[in-house]
Amino acid sequence: LQIQLTDILDIAILAFVIYKLLWMLRKTSSGRVMWGVLILMMVMFVSSSSVLGLTATSFVLDKVVQWGFLALVVLFQPEIRRFLERMGSGRLGFVFASAKEAGQEMETAISQTTEAYTDLSRDKVGALMVFERQNLLDDVIKTGTALDCAVSSELLKNIFWNKAPLHDGAVILRDGRILGAGCMLPLSGNVNLSRDLGMRHRAGIGISENSDAVVAIVSEETGSISVAINGMLKRHLSPETLERMLRLELMPDAGEEGKSTAARLSNVFKGLKGDNSNGKEDS
Secondary structure (H helix, E strand, C coil): CCCCHHHHHHHHHHHHHHHHHHHHHCCCCHHHHHHHHHHHHHHHHHHHCCCCCCHHHHHHHHHHHHCHHHHHHHHCHHHHHHHHHHHHCCCHHHHCCCHHHHHHHHHHHHHHHHHHHHHHHHHCCCEEEEECCCCCCHHHHCCCEEEEEECCHHHHHHHCCCCCCCCCCEEEEECCEEEEEEECCCCCCCCCCCCCCCHHHHHHHHHHHHCCCEEEEECCCCCCEEEEECCEEEEEECHHHHHHHHHHHHCCCCCCCCCCHHHHHHHHHCCCCCCCCCCCCCC
16 A cells, blocks of 8 residues: 555645634634534444444434434534634635634733723723633624724724714624624622612622623723623723733633633732722722
């Protein structure tokens, strides 16, 4: 058996595509579905083996697999659609963009958000931004105006200007890019929240309860900056602390990845004396 150069190239291309697809899936809830599929395949192999001979189980699993392809198309519909849209728009290169390129875009988004929030806080202009992580927010994006653009300080200040048509809703970011503005978020169901919190803060907490997103908020009443993560709200932040939180949550270092959210939040605020988390705040 002779291995030719074309065979090596063929295997390399296939391996690269599979690797990139798995890298994309690990950032979404569909990654857990893939694990479920792999477990199902292992159970099928074991049940159909001559050692166990589980006839009934093997028969049922065979029927499941016959309809499995259609089920996978339905389950992975958002990922398939996004992949095809990027192919059609000539952005196939972005689909297979490296982690380094994605990190650079997120780096720019964080710095531009901090710059915008500094001015918005000073001028007491309300703002609500949602940084998507593993849980996709496609349904939330559909409630607003779809966009696809890089983050800039001037753009954010124009979106949240109190006479702009999209200022009342939330801006949704994915991989450092704005995908939607004027989006409606679910309100928090926590009955123990302070009565001082307005609708903007309750919406920010609500989306953080229903997903793993990081939400940055500016109070229109006081100009105070807040961040909501996993249903927890940290209030009265300085722009510097906001930037540190966003970097730790959205661009974790190797040493931070294994830590819990509570531990990372503790590191952010340790030694900082300028940020008061007690006090009243409105939307």
